[in-house]
Amino acid sequence: MKHWSRADGLSAAAANSTDVRRTLRNRSRYEVANNSYARGITLTLANDVVGTGPRLQMLTPDDAANRFVEAEFFAWAEAVGLAEKLRTMRLARVSDGESFGLLTSNERIDARVKLDLRLIEADQVASPTLVADRSRYIDGIQFDADGNPITYDVLREHPGDVTFTIDEEFDTVPAAAVLHYFRCDRPGQIRGIPDITPALPLFAQLRRFTLAVLAAAETAAEFAGILYTDAPANGEADSAEPFEPIELEKRMLLTMPGGWKMAQMKSEQPSTTYAEFKKEILNEIARCLNMPFNVAAGNSSGYNYASGRLDHQTYFKSIRVEQTQLARVVLDRLLSAWLREAILIEGYLPNSLRTLDSTFEHQWFWDGHEHVDPAKEANAQKIRLANHTTTLAIEFARQGRDWETELKQRAKEVSLMRELGLSASDETETKPSTKVTEDNAEDTARAA
Structure with a gap:
């Protein structure tokens, strides 16, 4: 009965009320700020999900326009510190449960497009004072009849600031200018709770x-020694005061009272x-984040090769899922806003992209994960390509690289090597190493 006493039938919005989320945020922030393991786990997770930042590949029919947009968007991302802001958003989701980004204009950005992403904490997106929540207005978010957010009320000052007053002013921001990044665990959930809540x-x-x-x-x-006796009570032993300290001198032989x-x-x-x-x-603790123990603890001393790879499969799959959500919720909307701003600049974009009616097909590349044994992975990659069970695009994507860019660079290198009279390694066919294949089979057997 005591174990299930906290079970309830509250809805997702009621269970994650403003007071509940505030309490969870404060406790999670405290742990992340003061617990070394919590801090390390959150930093590792943010670094693994975002890495050095996403890279854009445009897939429109105009190759020249694709290369231009990719280069300009990369320069803009560097100017606004997009990778750092994405890592901050992932860190905030761990400790706050959600992160908000406002699409604003910043004239001091060193790029042609002045679009900027301003991050705000979840505390600032709240219902203003004396405004009651209702079915279509909850926690500062206004919804339409279909459940789509229309506007967000953003406090101009953080509620935790010393200058915050009870009648603090707020801004109503349209949903098109707000990026709301959180994990939805229940149908009808509109605000996030910290990822480390169960831990x-x-x-x-x-x-x-x-x-x-x-x-x-x-x-x-604190006790240098203990004086004790084997004699029974009222037995043959000299009297000694209980708990009486005895001064000991270095390198001296001492005599104890009789019987002690x-x-x-x-x-x-x-x-x-x-x-x-x-x-x-x-x-x-790490299980609620789909993180293996050796990653959470930073210690793989108890692992062998096979167990390490098996544990990381679940972790890497979870990272791919999070990267997909981050691309859909944040990056795709950022790219769309960037293109809208770029189109307004006369003569900036190529003519093939100067229309909002076009469907700008694209994809995002993230940092790849290094293999424990590069030789074995290279041999397996060669076999997959020879058997036509993979493509260069897939293999380069696993490393977070664009296959077209890499092949063009490789062609330049091979051409220059031939021009200089050097032998190109890609002209020499090498057979897969029998020893490596046997090692792969042995690892597979151990894992099974």
């Missing part, structure tokens, strides 16, 4: 256990289960 009690347990072990070890270390013995305090902490307990707690 908050575990962080507290880990801290309490560590402090308890440290306190026990310090208590034991001197022993040194044995340190029982940390016990042999200390490391195992911390490992299990960290493993449970």
Whole structure:
């Protein structure tokens, strides 16, 4: 009964009310700011999801226009610090549950397009004072009859600022200018909760256990020795005051009262289960983020090659899912807004792109994940290409690179090497290494 006493039938919006989300945000921020494991886990997750930043590949029929837009968008992204802002948004989703970005104009940006992305914390998107929430207006967001957001009310000052007043002014921003990045776990959920919410009690347990072990070890270390007797009560032993301290001198042989013995305090902490307990707690903490233990702890000493690869498969799949959501919610809308701004600049875009009626097909590339054994991966890649079970586009995409750009660069290198009389490595056919193939089979057998 006690275990299920907190179970309820509240809706997604009611269960994640303003007060609930504020409490969860404050606790999550505290853990991330003060717990080394929480900080490391969130930084690792943001770095793995965003990496050095996404790269755009335009897929319109005009190749020259594609190359121009890709180069200009990359220059704009560098000018506004897009990669850093995306990492900040992913960090905020861990501790705050959501992140908001406002599409604004910034004349000080060193680029032709003056579009900018201004990040704000979830605390600032809220219902103004004395404005009651209702079915189509919840937590500062106005919805239409189909559940689509229409406007967002954004407080001009953060509620946590010392200058914030109860009658603080706010701006009503149209939904087209707001990027709302969060994970929807329930139908009807309109605001996010921190990703590490299920792990908050575990962080507290880990801290309490560590402090308890440290306190026990310090208590034991404070006693240099113990005076005890084997004689029974009222037996043959000289009297000695209980808990009376005895001054000890270095390198001296001491005599004890008759019937009494001197022993040194044995340190029982940390016990042999200390490391195992911390490992299990960290493993449970990282599970809600689909992160393996060795990534969360930064320690792979207990892993072998096969188990490491198996654990990372779930993690990398989760990252690909998050990158897809980030591209849909943030990057696609940023690109659309950038193109609209660029079209307004006379003579900036090529003629084939100077219409809003065109469908600008594109895709995003992210940083690839390095293989543990590059030789084995290269051999497997060569076999896949020989069997026609993959393409160069897929193989380069796994590394976060554009296959057309890489092939053009390789062609330049090969041409220059021939011109200089050097042998090009791509002209030499090499057979797959039998030893590498056997190692792959052995790893597969161990994993099974």
